[in-house]
Amino acid sequence: MSGKQPLTALPGVKKHIRSMSLENIANIAKDAFSNKEIIPLWFGEGDVVTPDFIGTAIHDALKAGQTFYSHQNGIPEFRQTLATYLTGLNAKPVEMERITVTSGGMPAIMLAIQLTTGEGDNVVIVDPVWPNITGIVQLVGAETRSVRMDLDDQGWSLDVEKVAAACDSRTKAIFFASPGNPTGAILPVAVQKQLLALGREKNIWIISDEVYCRMSFDQYVVPSFLDISEPEDRVLIVNSLSKSWSMTGSRLGWLVHPPSLESTMAMMVQYTTSGTTTYLQYGGIAAIRDGEDFVKYMTDYCRIGMEIACDVLAEIPRVILHQRPAGAMYAFFEIDGMADSKQACIDILASSKVGLAPGCFFGKGSEKFLRLCYCRSPQQLRIAMERLKKALK
Numbered sequence: 001m002s003g004k005q006p007l008t009a010l011p012g013v014k015k016h017i018r019s020m021s022l023e024n025i026a027n028i029a030k031d032a033f034s035n036k037e038i039i040p041l042w043f044g045e046g047d048v049v050t051p052d053f054i055g056t057a058i059h060d061a062l063k064a065g066q067t068f069y070s071h072q073n074g075i076p077e078f079r080q081t082l083a084t085y086l087t088g089l090n091a092k093p094v095e096m097e098r099i100t101v102t103s104g105g106m107p108a109i110m111l112a113i114q115l116t117t118g119e120g121d122n123v124v125i126v127d128p129v130w131p132n133i134t135g136i137v138q139l140v141g142a143e144t145r146s147v148r149m150d151l152d153d154q155g156w157s158l159d160v161e162k163v164a165a166a167c168d169s170r171t172k173a174i175f176f177a178s179p180g181n182p183t184g185a186i187l188p189v190a191v192q193k194q195l196l197a198l199g200r201e202k203n204i205w206i207i208s209d210e211v212y213c214r215m216s217f218d219q220y221v222v223p224s225f226l227d228i229s230e231p232e233d234r235v236l237i238v239n240s241l242s243k244s245w246s247m248t249g250s251r252l253g254w255l256v257h258p259p260s261l262e263s264t265m266a267m268m269v270q271y272t273t274s275g276t277t278t279y280l281q282y283g284g285i286a287a288i289r290d291g292e293d294f295v296k297y298m299t300d301y302c303r304i305g306m307e308i309a310c311d312v313l314a315e316i317p318r319v320i321l322h323q324r325p326a327g328a329m330y331a332f333f334e335i336d337g338m339a340d341s342k343q344a345c346i347d348i349l350a351s352s353k354v355g356l357a358p359g360c361f362f363g364k365g366s367e368k369f370l371r372l373c374y375c376r377s378p379q380q381l382r383i384a385m386e387r388l389k390k391a392l393k
Contacts (some may be wrong), residue, residue: 016119016141025131025357028345035353039376039384042345042355044130044181044329046375048246048301050283051294057286058250061279070275072266074101074254078281082254085288091227094256098231100265101284103276104251105211105240110136111255111268112236116205117142117172123207124166126158126176127363128183128332130209133175145171148365149185155323156185160194167202174199177209179222182332182362182371184325186216189223196229205234211253212328214244214295217303222327232258243329244295245287252276252284298375302329305374305381312385316392329375332359334368335392341367352387 025042073079079096086094102108109132117123119141125133127146137144145166149156163174174195178187187195199206206225213222229235240253257265269275287294306324309331313319320334338344341358349355359369372388374381 014141016138020135020138025361028342028349028358029355038349038353038355039380039387040355041373041376041384042357042371044243044373045248046246046298046301046329046373047377047380048298048375050245050247050250051291053290053294054245054247054283054287058279058283061282066279066282068278070101070278070281072100072269072275073262074099074276075278075281078284081285081288086226086256089221090224094226095231095259097259097262098256100255100257100262100269101276101281102253102255102269103273105209105238105242105253106132106136107273108238108240108253108255109133109207109209110139111265111272112205112207112238113137113140113142113173114268114272115236115257115261115264116207120170121172122168122170124163124171124174124204125363126163126174128180128359128366128369129175129177129363130181131361131363133209142172143170146363148363149180149183151322153322156180156183158187158191160191160198163195164198164202167198167204171202171204173205173207175207175209177211179212179215179325179327181209181212181328182330182357182359182369184328184330184332185323186219186222186326189228192223192225193228196225196233196235199234203234205236207236207238209238211238211240211243213239215299215302215329216327217299217306218326226256232260234258241284241287244298245291246294246298247283247287250280250283252280302375304378305329305376306331308378308381309372309374309385312389316389318392329373331372331374332362332366332369333372334359335370336368338368341370344370348388348391352391354384354387354391356388 079099083096122143123137124145208225237256241247318336341360345358357371359366
């Protein structure tokens, strides 16, 4: 014991930070990271290493001396590569001035929240949702307002009227993800248009998490707000190379914003990270420029994992899987008779050596759900699912 007090107990720490919960998925997993018997399906991370062509580009940039400060918005070569990529991917052109490179998807979301939201404001969050967005809003002293997606035999859907009802004069942003984490649900274009109209009417920012946009099992790319919005709309698009390019540890992402905010975003980066690692951005160039075959491989890899996981889940009487995910890398399923998803994950970990994420972390109403990441090798995933089948029988 060091004798040091926890940070939250020290005098002078802001009240809203002291009150934040320390419970998260990592807290459950912390004692099991080094246990090789455990099959870890709790995090949004697969077991596919970053491909060689990206690693070689990073290595070559290091050897070439690309180790100095970056441009605040990102090196021009990478930004232009992203602009060309997004223009080809979506219905409308995207200019380089709209792109700011970030040190992962998390800093992109943090910049979006810092830009739009402050103490006393609120952000409407569509859930079930990745819990980190709630923490980010709380960090800036703002309030979160949850709007839960509807769930029936057809799967997950969003009623935009419920989103509108949650907004008031203090609402600064609406946040959602498509495909969703943890649901894998994809917002139809008609719903996106309704959200955009709501944002325009009430001068509320739309923050769209599109990190899984290339992980769709029946579409080349998931519909994006870039297809329907204008450059100066109050729309911010979060993306990352973590998932489709298997670069979780590299911490490389980007934010698409109105072009008039280019210098503002540069200033915000200057006062937070001071820029994204230069040589990693050359890996990003290679990923975007040469990575289409790998993106397809990752999508197929997840599709196979989804089918394995969902086939076994369908055989377990206690499991209710309302809809096979349309994208992303997660199965989010309900357990009949389960009262405490956190304790259930602890018990499953102890009995079967399979790590899952408790639904209670993904928003109110998900206490009877568990999340499973199926981005694993078919061999390992089959072992995990058989263990899980025994644990939940």
